[in-house]
Amino acid sequence: MNVFKTILAPRPIIKYTISILKMGTKTVAGKKIRVGFIGTGRISTLHQLYYKNNDDAELVAICDKNKGTAMNHAEEWGIKKENIYTDYQEMLGRDDIDAVEVLTPHSSHRDIVVAACEAGKHVSVQKVPCMSLSEYDSMQVAARKAGIKLKIFENFQFHPPYRKALELMKTIGKPVAVNIRMWQSVRSLSAWAVPISSWKWRISEKDDYKLPTLWDDGYHKHNLVALVLGKKIDRVQAWNGGYKLYKLVRIDVPAVISYKTKGTEFGTWNVAISQDLPIRSDYYGCEEMVEIQCDSGIIWVNGCTGNMFIDCPTGPGAPGVYWIDSNGKWNSDCTMQTNWKYSFMACTKDFIDSIKDDRLPYRSGDDARHVLQIDLAMVASLRSGFRDVKVDSITDGLPKHLTESEDIKEPEPNTEEPEKIE
Numbered sequence: 001m002n003v004f005k006t007i008l009a010p011r012p013i014i015k016y017t018i019s020i021l022k023m024g025t026k027t028v029a030g031k032k033i034r035v036g037f038i039g040t041g042r043i044s045t046l047h048q049l050y051y052k053n054n055d056d057a058e059l060v061a062i063c064d065k066n067k068g069t070a071m072n073h074a075e076e077w078g079i080k081k082e083n084i085y086t087d088y089q090e091m092l093g094r095d096d097i098d099a100v101e102v103l104t105p106h107s108s109h110r111d112i113v114v115a116a117c118e119a120g121k122h123v124s125v126q127k128v129p130c131m132s133l134s135e136y137d138s139m140q141v142a143a144r145k146a147g148i149k150l151k152i153f154e155n156f157q158f159h160p161p162y163r164k165a166l167e168l169m170k171t172i173g174k175p176v177a178v179n180i181r182m183w184q185s186v187r188s189l190s191a192w193a194v195p196i197s198s199w200k201w202r203i204s205e206k207d208d209y210k211l212p213t214l215w216d217d218g219y220h221k222h223n224l225v226a227l228v229l230g231k232k233i234d235r236v237q238a239w240n241g242g243y244k245l246y247k248l249v250r251i252d253v254p255a256v257i258s259y260k261t262k263g264t265e266f267g268t269w270n271v272a273i274s275q276d277l278p279i280r281s282d283y284y285g286c287e288e289m290v291e292i293q294c295d296s297g298i299i300w301v302n303g304c305t306g307n308m309f310i311d312c313p314t315g316p317g318a319p320g321v322y323w324i325d326s327n328g329k330w331n332s333d334c335t336m337q338t339n340w341k342y343s344f345m346a347c348t349k350d351f352i353d354s355i356k357d358d359r360l361p362y363r364s365g366d367d368a369r370h371v372l373q374i375d376l377a378m379v380a381s382l383r384s385g386f387r388d389v390k391v392d393s394i395t396d397g398l399p400k401h402l403t404e405s406e407d408i409k410e411p412e413p414n415t416e417e418p419e420k421i422e
Ligand SMILES: NC(=O)c1ccc[n+]([C@@H]2O[C@H](COP(=O)([O-])OP(=O)(O)OC[C@H]3O[C@@H](n4cnc5c(N)ncnc54)[C@H](O)[C@@H]3O)[C@@H](O)[C@H]2O)c1
Pocket: 038, 039, 040, 041, 042, 043, 044, 063, 064, 065, 066, 069, 086, 088, 102, 103, 104, 105, 106, 108, 126, 127, 128, 153, 154, 155, 197, 198, 199, 216
């Protein structure tokens, strides 16, 4: 089954005309969907954008275990003092909140999501959804039991240039390979201030397997590779070096990750960091470029998280989509919204629309589970001498004895005679 086909299919355009919405276990009479945030750290500022002056949904309450962090946003977001919480259970106890967004570190997701489901709230949880497949399955069971929508928030697939590339693929043949290039900079020209607390949990084993880029940002990249190839990923092989930030903290890049389907399609994601790379960005100090080879054409997408391609008149060109079509002709489209924030707004809209239209959100269910399984297979590869790991060999969390061969299935021997190169 092509599990990734659904995202490429035309989206149902169902107008919000009914006044009574069936929302899981509750009925809400013709009113805006009322949302609460759990976690108001760095990324919550991009989640809040969709709710500004919105006819369909409003942000009504916020919760952060650190009250000061929540208070910092309250005035700007129009949240009254009585709607600020430090205990998410207390916020979940409110009957006038329909849905929550979970924006906390990864190891806390499972418990918060299950509690929110049990309280009858629709839930959007930021990637990475949780730390293991059994945690993921328990979130799904809780959501099904409660009859609510559970969305795994993966915004890159909503980046307008990526959407355009996915559309184009319908006209230039089947994909055979996808390559994601990512640049990181320690001292970019412009970037967000990210508090140390935001990095601290990312270098911990408990929350992030000590992989601040590969486990965390990796979820986006694995998802994009699988989405573009339109197939499940069968095997993953990962290598990483290491980099000492300010000669103090060791992080997980540079790295090269390769993905293979059961057929001959493959993907790569490679990322490297430089001290003074002059990346311009409104957000993190990084940038991406994606190249997709299809049967009868090639597509390039310049730019995603950063603004590195802005004002690039020649060479790779401005942010947008470039492609060679089946006649060998060059084309480009840079008219879409390219700032990274639009991917967040579109992804949040998908959550709200899924509630209104009573349909599955993107990602959810088995699709999102598969991406988590790829993430775990990548960690298993990194921890077992960069071995080729079969994605299906991951059945829960990380295998216990990663250096022992019985925990990770060896690749089946290739019995085909290699073709001779004359
Ligand atoms: N889609 C993306 O591109 C993207 C980018 C950055 C972060 N994220 C994801 O967003 C989530 C949050 O990341 P961040 O960078 O904002 O982290 P952060 O550390 O800046 O913010 C997390 C906040 O959660 C709060 N918190 C922790 N446990 C809590 C609890 N039990 N109850 C209430 N509040 C609690 C913390 O006090 C903190 O303010 C993570 O899942 C991360 O992977 C996604």
